[in-house]
Amino acid sequence: MGISEELRLAPPVAPGPTVPAVSLATLALLFLRIGCSSVGGFMAMVAVTQHMVVDKRRLLSTEDLLDGLALASLMPGPVAINVVAYVGYRLRGVAGAVVCMLGAVLPAFVWICALGTLYFRYGNMDAVRTVFLGVTPAITAVVLASAWRLWRGAVRDWRQGALALGAALLLTALPGLPSTLLVLAAAAWTGWKYPRPALAAGAPAPATDANAAPAAPAHRQQQGGDDAAAPTPRPRRRAATALAALGLPAAALALLAAHSAVLFTLLCAFAGMSLLTFGGGYVFIPLLQHTVVDGYGWLSQREFVDGLALTQLSPGPVMISSAFVGLKVAGLAGAAAASAGMFIPSAALMLAASGMVERLRRSAPAQAALAGVRAALAGMVFGAAVTIGRMAAPSWLSLALGGAALLALLRWRVDAAWVVAAAALLGWLAL
Known part of the structure; x- marks a missing residue:
């Protein structure tokens, strides 16, 4: 009997501890x-989420x-916000997904609206860039620290190490959706074809923080007693609930926007772009340019470039340029209509598909494939750190701030928010 046959006969992987x-x-x-x-x-937001949710508070497993x-890497729309929606859903269901999305997007929305108002009034925001001299090295350190922790949790043998290293090198040299899909497919096949002995034997994963998987979203576990042991809703019912709950705000906004042709057009245009964008925010830029500059003429080419620059100076995903x-x-x-169109449709699809992950956890062959994918994702985070680091100013100050931030994160486990804020202040004072 071959390994593939053994995997088909293996019992499901036992669930880990509750969150x-x-x-x-x-x-x-x-x-x-x-x-x-x-x-x-987007990888910066994923890294900070991993630091806050997994490492600091242990609300979810790695x-x-x-x-x-x-x-999220396989779904359309902003990867970071889709991950945030997934985390919120795992912790508190659809309500948690909505709350987490609003919390993650609101700072970037407010920041872009404030900077955009100043930009359209005065036409120059070069002075703002000085505040962010130290932010890029600090964010690079946050992503590196996250990659190191993910590596320790996901890489268990030399094959997984090779997958992680190969993913880091390929995504650094050839970033983009084709490379991402190639890496994920190769990692899934390698993990399935050459599973670790524990997975091949169908043994449950050890209940450690690095590889424990929650049995059910925490909002169901709070009820206690018999309710805590109740079966989860059927995937179709859960998908319908997710689509309805996240679709209601969009529908309400659409009805309001119907009284204004411009607002309705903005909502529909960005909803369409959201559902056509695969691979993250930087893949979204050419489509955005074609739509808002060449298609509708909403921005000039100079305004488009300046708007992208402002999004680089703001927290949150690149796709917050929709608000600009x-x-x-x-x-x-x-700004509200465009942002709703950008983030809500793809997040609804993400939540509707989240049941797929829960079903995959009950399959030993799928667990073996996911082990390879997780290792490759850890390498992809390393590649993202290199890409972000290239945007830092080439100076001793960047190296010093990045090194100090990495030390604070790994050695003293300082909160990432304080690290980024301190680096921004130090970068501004150093000028």
Whole structure:
């Protein structure tokens, strides 16, 4: 009997320990902090989420977060916000997903609207860049620290180490969706074809923080007694609930926007772009340019480039540039309509597909494939750290701030939000 046959006959992997209960208010404050300290693209937000949710508070396991990242990498829309929605859903269901998304997006939305208002009034924001001289090295350190912790949790043998190293090298040299899909496919096949002995034998994973997977979202475990042991809703019912709950705000906004052709057009245009964008924010830039500059003429080429620069100086995902475009077209209401179109549809799809991850955890062959994918994702985070680090100013100050931030994160476990804030202040004072 071959390994593939053994895997088919292996019993399901036993669920890990339950995740601790957490209130919606706590999640809102936590993700507001994450949103404020996630400068540098989607992987920066993923890294800060991993630091805050997994390392500091142990609300989820490393493997659970990596599973969400793997699914988000295959879904349309902003990867970081899809991961945030997944984390919120795992902790408190659809309500948790909505709260976490709002907390993560709100700081970037407010920041872009404030900077955009100043930009459209004065036309120059070069002075703001000085504040962020120290932010890029600090965010690079946050991503590196996250990659190291993910590596320790996901890499267990030389094959997984080779997958992680190969993913880091390939994604550094050839970033983009094709490379990401190639890495994930190769990692899944390698993990399935050459499983670790424990997975091949169908043994449950050890209940450690590095590889424990929650049995059910925490909002179901808070009820206690018989309710805590109740079966989870069927996947179709859960998908319908997720789509309805996240679709209601979009539908309400659509009805309001129907009274304004411009707001309705913004909502639909960015919803379409959200569902057509695979691979993260930087893949979204060419589509955004074609739509808002060449198609609708909402921005000039100079305004488009300056808007992207402002998003690099703001916390949160690159796709918050939707708020910049909406602000130019229809003020604050336009910014809200464009942002809702950008983030809500893809997040609803992400939650509808989250049941796939829970089903995969009950399959030994899928667990073997996911082990390979998790190792590759750890390497991809290393590659993202290199990409972000290249954006830092080439100076001794960047090296010093990055080294100090990495030491604070790994040695003293300082909160990432404080590390980023201190680096921003030091970078501004050094000028």
